[in-house]
Amino acid sequence: SQQGEEDPQALSIQEGENATMNCSYKTSINNLQWYRQNSGRGLVHLILIRSNEREKHSGRLRVTLDTSKKSSSLLITASRAADTASYFCAAGGSNYKLTFGKGTLLTVNP
Amino acid sequence: KAGVTQTPRYLIKTRGQQVTLSCSPISGHRSVSWYQQTPGQGLQFLFEYFSETQRNKGNFPGRFSGRQFSNSRSEMNVSTLELGDSALYLCASSLVWGRDYGYTFGSGTRLTVV
Numbered sequence: 001s002q003q004g005e006e007d008p009q010a011l012s013i014q015e016g017e018n019a020t021m022n023c024s025y026k027t028s029i030n031n032l033q034w035y036r037q038n039s040g041r042g043l044v045h046l047i048l049i050r051s052n053e054r055e056k057h058s059g060r061l062r063v064t065l066d067t068s069k070k071s072s073s074l075l076i077t078a079s080r081a082a083d084t085a086s087y088f089c090a091a092g093g094s095n096y097k098l099t100f101g102k103g104t105l106l107t108v109n110p
Numbered sequence: 111k112a113g114v115t116q117t118p119r120y121l122i123k124t125r126g127q128q129v130t131l132s133c134s135p136i137s138g139h140r141s142v143s144w145y146q147q148t149p150g151q152g153l154q155f156l157f158e159y160f161s162e163t164q165r166n167k168g169n170f171p172g173r174f175s176g177r178q179f180s181n182s183r184s185e186m187n188v189s190t191l192e193l194g195d196s197a198l199y200l201c202a203s204s205l206v207w208g209r210d211y212g213y214t215f216g217s218g219t220r221l222t223v224v
Contacts, residue, residue, distance in 0.1 A: 031210045040220075042114070042200060045212035088153065096208050097166040098143065100153035 006089055006101040014109050019076040021104040023089030024069075031092040032065055032072045036085045037103070043088065046074075079108045112137065114216035116201050122222045128189040131219045135182050135203030141165075142184040143213060144176060147198040156199075159184055160207035191223045 007022045025032070031050050035043040049056045049065045049072065056063045062075040076083055086103040093099060115134040123129050135142050143166075144156040155168040159178035176186040182203075188195055198220050202213035 033212055040198065042215035042217045045214065048210060048212050050210050095166050097155060097158065099155060102152040
């Protein structure tokens with residue numbers, strides 16, 4: 001079964017709006033990572049948050065981590081049409097093995 | 111610098127055949143992971159190699175195997191192909207294993223089994 005589970009499965013917003021995606025995982029982790037995938041291509045690493053961190057920023061991205069609830073969220077501010085993609089969380093568990101969720105499909109309408 | 115290179119990009123094989131996929135990591139990266147991506151199962155972890163040793167393994171049958179060479183390049187092999195093995199196979203590299211580093215993915219090899 002998947003370690004990470006994203007919510008919602010699909011999200012459609014207008015350009016300029018913020019997009020929030022959530023991720024839940026099941027076991028203890030060393031880190032939680034977020035990736036983006038454009039249709040049928042390789043994944044692009046967005047951000048990594050360590051298990052002892054609670055919040056991290058990178059440009060228009062903000063990630064939070066709540067290890068007590070085993071959950072994380074990814075916020076993309078001021079979305080652009082180019083942000084349209086699938087977003088995956090990946091839990092870096094024991095042995096740093098990465099386990100991915102099924103992803104959130106984000107559509108940003110111009 | 112060059113990214114993660116996977117060859118071939120596309121492959122069509124017949125049931126029962128075997129296939130070998132290749133992955134060249136980013137120069138200096140010593141950890142290589144493999145994933146299978148399908149619409150139904152999503153991204154499934156296959157295995158990870160570091161310093162020519164398998165460090166992690168996913169829940170795939172023994173038909174799926176891999177190895178890593180001294181130059182960090184990696185290959186994965188699938189024997190006795192089944193229709194269900196049709197998928198996008200992604201390779202990812204990282205600087206080291208066992209640390210909090212992200213991974214750089216290749217564009218994948220799309221395998222179709224007919």
